[in-house]
Amino acid sequence: MSETIILMENVNKWYGQFHVLRDINLDVAAGERIVICGPSGSGKSTLIRCINALESHQEGKIIVDGTELTDNLKKIEQVRKNVGMVFQHFNLFPHLTVLENLTLGPVWVLKQSQQQARDNAMQYLERVRIPDQADKFPGQLSGGQQQRVAIARSLCMNPKVLLFDEPTSALDPEMVKEVLDVMVNLAEESGVTMLCVTHEMGFARKVADRVVFMDQGSIVEQNTPDAFFDHPQHERTRHFLDQILH
């Protein structure tokens, strides 16, 4: 069994008075692919945002690749070098070209040379199948292309963990497939650990090692995809699956 790369122990988080994450315990092994699903408001996005410290937690321990996440800025920056994130609304930098978006991190954080970063970036652009868009600005691309650029941007940092926060929720159906194909390809060919919050259950079945179901801030159930979809154990899970797998 490969080593644990993300460990969350008794994590609790509040937004003011609202208890958004309740006693979360999660163990992710290196190279594992996890899909997190659940109704809206269940805390799925908050959970993965805690992993790269975009949100802070008030109680409990989160350890990512051996570094514990606390208020210590240095440690947070160290973790963020190894954890990439793909957002629902892409968060590309509109004033930079696609190539500049991709080379910014490697040049400024990983201290690579411009040429090295460019070659690396072009390689990943080919991997996500849009090498001809390198000199365009994000505003000139379609949604699906923008999301693929966002995935390439995270990959350029050679992360050990990739977090996906509803990557296809803002895309129209034709583009959802092109992004999912890239993600499936990524899952099959690279050894990067993937945590994906999504409603795409087909993707979960195809690629996930484990499906985690959350409701009202707690992890209700987690299992392999087959067991999860065919034999859900909790009433809440069954209800949720009925809703979305009509």
Add this chain to the structure above:
Amino acid sequence: MNITNRDSGVVAALPPPRGKSGVIGWLRERLFSSPLNILITMLMVWLLLMGLPPLVEWALLKANFTAGNAQECRAGPGGACWAFIREKYRLILFGTYPYDEQWRPLLATLVLLAVIVCSAMRRFRDMRLFVIWAVGLALVACLMWGGFAGLSYVENTRWGGLPLTLILSTFGIAFAFPVGVVLALGRRSDMPVIKALCVVYIEIIRGVPLISLLFMSSVMLPLFLPEGMSFDKLLRAQIAIIMFASAYVAETVRGGLQAIPRGQIEGAQSIGLNYWQTMRKIVLPQALRIVIPPLVSIFIALFKDTSLVVVIGIYDLTLSAKASLSDPVWRGFSIEAYLFISLIYFLFCFAMSRYSKRLEAQLDTGYTR
């Protein structure tokens, strides 16, 4: 109901109908599109016909360009007396700088303008710009102060007119801008002490007029300094101007910072950029581009506000114009004098606003409407 399916496929592109495009279309749409608009258009044309010919008559046709003194000028057909400007332009432009040495402030002005124009051009956007500024400023300082290589020393209390206005504005803008940006970032920071300091500075400076800052810098500061130590008066005025403008720049930039979606910062954090890298490469370029219009307004206002140094006795362009009117031989041509300096102010301010439009166009990367 019978819903016929016409199944026409994709329709081919056609040219627009005549009369709705081109010059006729423009006129129709902009000036004559409704009864109210037709009325307003006719009103405007009437106002122009009433106002423009007398103005042209006064300023050009009946004007006197060559008179020798005030009586000669007034004896003419009653137009503008531009001979007054011919007589006095050196006093207005260069103030009380020694008459024979006025080629020096002229040259200094040209050098400063050249440096500014170079800064505005894209091709110089690299390390050469620092060299250009350093050399340019050194040249300006040498020319204005003198005191070596055969140039006589002219202390800065005798500087005046256009070079002085330009120097005060250029340094005012050049320093107020970075100070303002730092203040804006400080005001938005999470660190309570820094935030409090920035808020206090901004609110106090914004709460007082520039005149009172100039007055305080000139009159009150010497009281607080130890015996014998004194600050150059021009430097004090310059610092007051910088402090004043930086507060306004700070609030404008803060508005721009607020307009940047949080997702941009999160995107930057997700690829490991630290605070200063995020600000420098992601947030500030976008925020500053958004606030170019109000920033340019602040700078244009600053250029004109330099005329307030009158209250501490520094001879900028406006005071020089006033001084030119006190000659007993040439009395009563205040309109010509103020029109002349208004034209100069207008030229510079208009150049600034045209440049800002160009800058916005250059920075538009296809994501604005």
